[in-house]
Amino acid sequence: MKKHVILLIIFVIMLPNIMKAETTSRKMxxxxxxxxxxxxxxxxxxxxxxxxxxxxxxxxxxxxxxxxxxxxxxxxxxxxxxxxxxxxxxxxxxxxxxxxxxxxxGRNPKWSPIENIIAFQSGGVLNVSNLDKFYNIALGVDDYQWFPDGQAFIASSSATLQPTGWTNPKLYKITLEKDLEKISSLTENVKDFYVIPNELKKGDVSVTAITATDFRFSPDGKWISFIVSPTASWSMDSNMVSVISSDGQRFEVIDEIILHLDKPKWAPQKNLLGYIAGGGRIVLGFKNKDMKITEIPAFKSMNLTPANFAELSFTWIDDQTLMVSRVKESDWSNDPKDRPNPSLFMIKVLGQEQIQITHPPKGYGDYQPIASANKLTWIRKKEIADSKEDLWIADKNGKNANEWITNIDGYDLFEK
Structure with a gap:
């Protein structure tokens, strides 16, 4: 009897911790x-x-x-x-x-990071909606992003072709009125932030700067990454991922990338910028596409892709671990059956350990890994242009993988 009483006491003591463990397991x-x-x-x-x-x-x-x-x-x-x-x-x-x-x-809508307000563009006009009505904020905007505090935007205007040549693309900071009804001017809250040089160089590669897009803030909010692109046809082959300090005082060109693989992403908590480096569109071959990370503001870069492989997409698992969708290097083939199918590989930055995580069946590939707080998801399909996609889910280390949702076309996750 005494033994049962002791066990009951132990269970009662442990119950809050058990309940806490259950409640802290975030639902997706x-x-x-x-x-x-x-x-x-x-x-x-x-x-x-x-x-x-x-x-x-x-x-x-x-x-x-x-x-x-x-x-x-x-x-x-x-x-x-x-x-x-x-x-x-x-x-x-x-x-x-x-x-x-x-x-x-409208186009390019983005939720505020702190409240239920949506920014979007209509033509070159940046607008903000409180879900009941919308308000014009600024003109001539090519792309934008919320500042992490939800009180301002970083925005760009593209270069224009004039008789004397191309003008410069420019960056602006646009502050947002707390009371949207008080907005009376489309220019008074707009401040010059930075003028991007006409030409950006990295090594022996240079591009004409026409647009600046895909702004992303570092975890500490002190740096902004973005992509500088030339004209539309040229941008299929060569663009420059760049960073600028959030006060607009320091600008650096990081590396050459293409637009149609995966976008640069910051590590969850450290100022490490990950990106797939290398120019040349995929139809020129699955080559010269390397997973790199650059430490900011030291601007030290590391190549994480072994020889004879190419990366298609990636996600950060934590500050020292990435998951990539990887193929063996090969030429392009017009026959989908002859193109390489990717698998997921885990890269541990310290020691650069490389572990193959998934082994899709013949004729299938694993694409677009996305890590959340607790899980890893990715797309499994037959080839890179296939519209029939299934969503797979696993633990963040890739274990306990199973098909989660069939026949999916675009998704977004929320954990609570």
Missing amino acids: NIAFIRDGFLWTKINEKEEKITKEALKFNYAPQWSYDGEWILYQFEPKKKINPNLDFQNEIWVYHLKTKQHKRITYD
Whole structure:
């Protein structure tokens, strides 16, 4: 009897820790596109949340608190028949199951990092919506990103061709009024931030600077990475990933990349910028695509790809570990069956240990790994241009892998 009492006491003492362990295990929700419909999977239950098949050109986006999902589609009937492309932006509220249109025609929407406000572009106009109405913020914006505090934007204007040649692309800082109703000017809150040189060089490679896109802040908020691109056709082969200090005082060119593999990403907590270096579009061959990391502000770089391999995409697992989608180097083939199929490899930066994590069946490849707080997800499909994709999930170390969602086309994860 005494033994049972002791065991009961021990269990009661341990119960809060057991409950805490259960509550701190974060649940993963997903919003995704399938067969022209928007779906969610919450508590492992799939639900279709739009009623008619639509043309979705972009993945959905969770709000910072997981209460709303932003989605975009190309409407069947255009507001203007002369428009080549029209993109409606909507939001869906999970609790009320209410759908709200934000705009009939917009692009590049991004949630605020601190509240349920959406920024988006319409032409060259940057707008902000509080989900009830939207407000014009600035003109002539080519691309933008929220500052981490949600109180301002880093924005770019592209170079223009004039009789004397190309002008410079420029960066600006645009502060946001706390009360959107008080916005009375589209210029008074805009400050010059940096003028990008006309030509960027790294080693023996140079590009004409036309646009600046894909702004991302370092974990400490002191640096901003972005991609500087030349004209559209040239940008298929060569672009420069660059960084600038968040006060606009120091600018550095990091390396040459292409746009259509994966974007540069910061490590979770350290100022380590990861990117797939190397010029030349994929149709020139699966070659010269190396996983590199650069430490900022030391600007020391490290190549993590072994000889005779090429990388297609990557994700940070933690500050010292990456997961890459990797193929053996090969020439391009017009026959998909002759193209290499990637597998996932884990790279441990210290010691540069390389471990193959997945072994997809013949004819299939594993693409686009994404690490969250607790899990690793990736796409498995037959070849790089295949539209039939299945989502796989595993522990962050790649163990306990299984197929999670079939026939998926664009998704976003939210952990709570």
